[in-house]
Amino acid sequence: MKNQFVAETLYMVADLLDLKGDLFFKTRAYRMAAQTIEALDDDIEKIVRQGTLESISGIGEALAKKITELVQTGKLEYLERLKKEVPPGLIDLLSIPGLGPKKVAALYKNLGISTIQALRDAAGNGKLRSLEGFGEITERNILRGIQLLEKTSGRVLLNVAYEDGNRYLTYLKKNKKIKKIDIAGSLRRMKETIGDIDILALSNDPETVMDHFVQYPEVAEILAKGITKSSVILNDHLQVDLRVVDEKSYGAALQYFTGSKDHNVTLRGFAIKKGFKLNEYGLFEKESEKYIAGKTEEDIYKRIGMAYIEPELRENRGEFDAAKNHTLPTLVTPDAIKGDFHVHSLWSDGSDSIETIATVAEKRRYDFIGITDHSQSLKIANGLSEERIQKKILEIQKIRKKHPELRIFCGTECDIKTDGTLDYSNKILEHFDFVYIAIHTAFKMDKETMTRRIIKGMDNEQVNFLAHPTGRLIGKRDPYEVDIEQIIDAAKQTDTRLEINSFPDRLDLDDVHIKQAKDHNIGFVLGTDSHSINHLDFIRFGIATARRGWLEQKDILNTYSVEDIEKIIGT
Numbered sequence: 001m002k003n004q005f006v007a008e009t010l011y012m013v014a015d016l017l018d019l020k021g022d023l024f025f026k027t028r029a030y031r032m033a034a035q036t037i038e039a040l041d042d043d044i045e046k047i048v049r050q051g052t053l054e055s056i057s058g059i060g061e062a063l064a065k066k067i068t069e070l071v072q073t074g075k076l077e078y079l080e081r082l083k084k085e086v087p088p089g090l091i092d093l094l095s096i097p098g099l100g101p102k103k104v105a106a107l108y109k110n111l112g113i114s115t116i117q118a119l120r121d122a123a124g125n126g127k128l129r130s131l132e133g134f135g136e137i138t139e140r141n142i143l144r145g146i147q148l149l150e151k152t153s154g155r156v157l158l159n160v161a162y163e164d165g166n167r168y169l170t171y172l173k174k175n176k177k178i179k180k181i182d183i184a185g186s187l188r189r190m191k192e193t194i195g196d197i198d199i200l201a202l203s204n205d206p207e208t209v210m211d212h213f214v215q216y217p218e219v220a221e222i223l224a225k226g227i228t229k230s231s232v233i234l235n236d237h238l239q240v241d242l243r244v245v246d247e248k249s250y251g252a253a254l255q256y257f258t259g260s261k262d263h264n265v266t267l268r269g270f271a272i273k274k275g276f277k278l279n280e281y282g283l284f285e286k287e288s289e290k291y292i293a294g295k296t297e298e299d300i301y302k303r304i305g306m307a308y309i310e311p312e313l314r315e316n317r318g319e320f321d322a323a324k325n326h327t328l329p330t331l332v333t334p335d336a337i338k339g340d341f342h343v344h345s346l347w348s349d350g351s352d353s354i355e356t357i358a359t360v361a362e363k364r365r366y367d368f369i370g371i372t373d374h375s376q377s378l379k380i381a382n383g384l385s386e387e388r389i390q391k392k393i394l395e396i397q398k399i400r401k402k403h404p405e406l407r408i409f410c411g412t413e414c415d416i417k418t419d420g421t422l423d424y425s426n427k428i429l430e431h432f433d434f435v436y437i438a439i440h441t442a443f444k445m446d447k448e449t450m451t452r453r454i455i456k457g458m459d460n461e462q463v464n465f466l467a468h469p470t471g472r473l474i475g476k477r478d479p480y481e482v483d484i485e486q487i488i489d490a491a492k493q494t495d496t497r498l499e500i501n502s503f504p505d506r507l508d509l510d511d512v513h514i515k516q517a518k519d520h521n522i523g524f525v526l527g528t529d530s531h532s533i534n535h536l537d538f539i540r541f542g543i544a545t546a547r548r549g550w551l552e553q554k555d556i557l558n559t560y561s562v563e564d565i566e567k568i569i570g571t
Contacts, residue, residue, distance in 0.1 A: 039532040179202045252283065263314040347384060349381040
């Protein structure tokens with residue numbers, strides 16, 4: 001689906017119009033259209049083919065023509081024209097997290113800043129604080145945003161690469177000359193951000209396969225085309241590399257190109273100690289170079305003297321000791337998940353009714369779904385007043401009768417206020433089936449104050465889960481300062497389960513902290529933080545992150561029966 005690509009293009013148009021100072025209603029139309037397309041159930045390409053774009057709310061004739069052009073050609077002439085009307089460096093400035101088009105325009109107009117380096121210098125020398133709307137804190141945030149941009153530059157979120165990779169794989173599988181094909185690299189390991197996509201194929205006719213590879217409709221540029229390796233750039237600027245290998249080397253190549261580098265270096269060291277040589281062509285006797293194994297990854301690990309290591313664990317974080325001692329975890333699988341704890345509805349800032357969410361949950365064969373709308377102080381997200389809570393509970397009670405096979409939990413995502421108290425009184429919290437608590441304001445607290453704030457919230461006897469525990473937004477906002485070890489200790493003492501937030505720009509907790517918490521016998525919940533039924537699919541990324549954190553089925557409440565969940569949360 002090109003939905004995300006189209007949405008991002010429309011967002012860019014809106015930003016450039018803002019830079020130029022165009023009328024608000026014009027920029028808003030592009031942003032609203034982008035948001036609508038992001039949340040669509042259907043493939044935008046299909047809608048364009050059917051000629052029904054204008055039936056979508058907010059998309060008129062002019063926008064429909066531009067979207068059609070974008071889908072059919074992969075480019076938008078109007079955007080290219082806008083880019084020529086603003087200094088090129090300003091487009092780079094727009095990519096800095098937290099720096100919107102109005103601030104970029106002010107920087108250029110008042111200080112002539114048009115490059116990231118010039119902005120870094122000005123912020124570092126305290127030259128921005130004289131501008132209206134800027135200050136010392138803004139300068140610090142800009143410098144932090146530049147660091148964040150540089151750290152994630154050239155990488156995309158897991159969900160974008162996952163969609164690109166699997167669409168490409170589906171296309172390639174149509175070629176009868178391909179006997180076997182797999183995604184490799186960091187995408188196979190399901191890292192939170194991906195630099196490029198590696199695909200490995202087995203074929204006796206690699207030339208035909210390469211011809212098919214470069215003819216993929218979403219290819220924007222062919223970087224290289226060879227007999228056994230080719231590289232392309234997709235319309236969304238992501239690079240994809242394809243390698244074709246022979247059968248005896250397929251497993252060795254898949255292991256090698258899956259990585260990580262640290263894992264491979266260590267594995268090669270173990271092979272050498274056993275008298276072997278390991279590379280992408282196979283496992284060989286060191287002295288005679290006799291071929292030992294290479295058809296499958298399992299054979300390679302077995303010959304070196306250890307159990308097979310799942311791709312998500314290949315980060316050289318203790319997996320080798322566990323593989324040699326046969327103590328590797330039996331990682332949680334998607335079919336073990338019985339529901340989703342964290343879904344927003346129309347009652348706060350979600351885009352779907354509880355009835356719609358329940359219907360989709362049943363189609364997914366879930367046993368339960370958790371409706372967790374925001375609490376009262378989060379006005380920007382239409383947080384629920386105490387009066388509205390009662391009305392929502394009554395609605396859920398009615399909907400439960402229509403869906404007797406689905407347990408609809410009435411939860412809340414309750415804000416932790418700056419002093420650590422909660423946004424609802426205990427008397428109100430008692431009305432919910434479960435209580436998430438979360439930070440949504442005052443992110444800049446020092447570590448000690450923030451840690452104390454969260455732990456005080458966790459101390460409340462009504463609390464069950466801590467949502468997105470570090471508050472990060474990948475590529476947009478660093479985690480807030482918090483002592484994660486103290487949070488883990490408090491989770492154990494208060495019997496609070498930590499959330500693995502499955503939304504692709506959060507994936508919070510991350511895999512390292514998950515493993516750390518697991519080692520302290522902490523329990524977890526998975527939540528998609530869905531604001532649309534389209535987001536429910538994001539559960540797969542939470543599962544992948546849980547697997548990277550060594551979690552098994554027993555570690556995650558989503559795998560429990562409804563009866564056991566009710567006992568644990570005290571419903």
